[in-house]
Amino acid sequence: MTPIGKTGESHVYAVPLSGHYLLHAPVSGLLALVNAAAVNEVRAYLVSGQVRDGLPSQLEDLLHRLGPPEVPDPVQRRGPLAPAFLGIIPSRRCNMACRYCDFREPGPRQQVMDPATAVHAIDFMAEYCERRGQKHYQIQLFGGEPFIEDRVVDVVVHHARFVGSRIGVFPSFVVSTNGLFGPARRQFVGDFFDRVVLSLDGFREFHDRNRPISLDRPSFDEVVETARCLSTARAQLCIRCCVTSESVPHLESIARWFCEKFHPIVVNFEPMTESPESRQAGLAPPSPHDFARHALRSWQVLRSHNCEPASAAVFTDGLQNTSCPVGRDAVIVHPDGLLASCYLLPNDWEARGMDLTIGRILADGTVDIRMPDVLGLRRLIQSKPRCARCFCRLTCAGGCHVNHSYPGCAERYSDSCLAIRALTAATLLEDLGQSDVANDLVEDPEALDRLSARSSDRVLDIEEWS
């Protein structure tokens, strides 16, 4: 017998597949396809903390590789403020009229950033990095549409580079944009940005239905021209494609078209989030299982073109307990100088009973970050009942804390959870070299239903299986 002490919480999961189980222990990095008898032995080990004598050597080895049955939170952020990035929202306004968009514009006072606000934020971040000996940091621009306030964007890019050239702390720039640019702006974005996340919803019929400039003015040609220009620029092109029930059967051909036409480095297919606006427009999200099936196929197409499929919930750099800026000490500057770790409107998080602010830029330019509020957000992300028993807990980590895994949200899996669970299981199987099993999973409605119906994947929570 080998006793092992208990120190925290179990992160050992068993995901049912047809005839076997995917054993997933993300903390120890153990991944295996096993049968029910092996899962029972894992469970016995987790309960007793001891490896039973007389087990087959392969199983004994597997239990030893699991490590301690329970571990402290493996990804809890500790120590002083360590911003994942500096976010800047130049404007809340937008020059498109996307039919699924539920972003509401606030009052005019809150819509546009004073350039001096951006300058103060950049000075703070650059000096902070200099004090810590960091040579690089990232600035992410959000909106509305950031380039509506192109004067603020010009100041952000050139002031950050100006400061960097003096103190040796160099910014990189990422922007999420609708791509409605003229030629000069396209050139600027391609030259000065490191990564451009461009919203393009696939072929003309889908994009123009979803993302018009106005009721009678489509945007497809302008956005495609931007994508074409960026495809040969210094900036890395990432395409974000919102997927509806209408476009989901075409994901593979859309993926192929993106790769052949625009050579993006990353493509992110995201299922549309249903809203009153989308319902009014007659748009529906794809069913989670349809999305998983077509997304997995489209990812294979992307990889065959050396393009990386992206999903903040499925593909992660190691383990995480948040897949959004909240809890990562992100400093996001709202147009009125409010500092938060979320780019949504304060009204949105206040409606969920949360306060995601971490400070403010004061009238004299002082950047006042309240560390107790930063610590509060680090704690907030540790308690998400919907995620507590899901095998994706340390990768997906629940998505948006305001619209998805907010305090008091339903514990049952959402449609988004169901798609992510299927895609994460398939991705883990591919990592194991079991691509056929992965394909079988997403093509088998019964297997997907079984995966959807499980309230807990934790091996400790399951009854002994026969």
Add this chain to the structure above:
Amino acid sequence: MKLPAAFQPSPEIRSVVEPAGVRLIHGQSETVLGYPEAAIWDMAVRGYELARIVDTLHHIIEVTPAHAEQIALDTLQMLSERGFGSQGQ
């Protein structure tokens, strides 16, 4: 503002953005513009009116608009004299 309206870059100049500035390539010769000259070059080649260059520049380098105007004028003149473009009237 009694200033040139625009700056026309020479068509044969190629520019490459680098971490601390912009490299201008003219045939076999190269010149690196540091800051703030790199910002002025970028805005000028995008066709900004001088008033807009000055307004943006004073935020970028945190000087008064008058000081920013002088820096912009000096830079555009330097760029013209070195054959990187010409100032409009």
